[in-house]
């Protein structure tokens with residue numbers, strides 16, 4: 542709970558504060574693996590992997606990757622991502638997808654260095670919690 546309170550604001554200004562019950566619900570979801578990296582005794586980064594079956598195969602998504610500002614540039618993000626790829630491969634997933642804003646330069650470099658390839662696709666989001674549109 543302490544680590545997510547420290548790390549999530551470094552990922553998104555609008556990230557909700559997660560209490561123990563919220564985190565427990567996430568880590569106990571069958572499709573979800575929440576990875577944490579420890580540097581010394583402290584959690585220095587996290588990544589969440591979702592693996593789920595759909596008609597075109599078993600797919601995996603990486604979400605919510607963040608490394609503490611004080612621990613960046615030491616390979617923590619790479620270690621988390623490699624472990625997620627290992628888990629997805631072991632589970633039999635066909636692909637591992639993620640999205641990353643172009644402004645996240647370090648993240649883009651990291652993913653491309655590890656072998657992710659940019660796809661020519663449109664990303665859409667329908668905000669169910671936003672204002673209703675007609």
Ligand SMILES: CC(C)(COP(=O)(O)OP(=O)(O)OC[C@H]1O[C@@H](n2cnc3c(N)ncnc32)[C@H](O)[C@@H]1OP(=O)(O)O)[C@@H](O)C(=O)NCCC(=O)NCCS
Pocket residue numbers: 551552586605606607608609612613614615616617618619620640641642645647648650651654
């Ligand atoms: C993207 C992020 C997870 C990378 O974590 P990390 O532990 O620094 O990752 P790594 O150390 O494995 O690699 C980071 C890259 O930045 C470089 N880097 C070096 N010093 C750095 C520093 N002080 N800060 C940030 N990046 C640095 C690393 O050298 C590496 O790039 P390169 O090896 O290709 O040159 C981290 O920067 C982060 O949490 N950013 C904010 C949230 C975010 O953008 N999340 C990704 C959402 S898609």
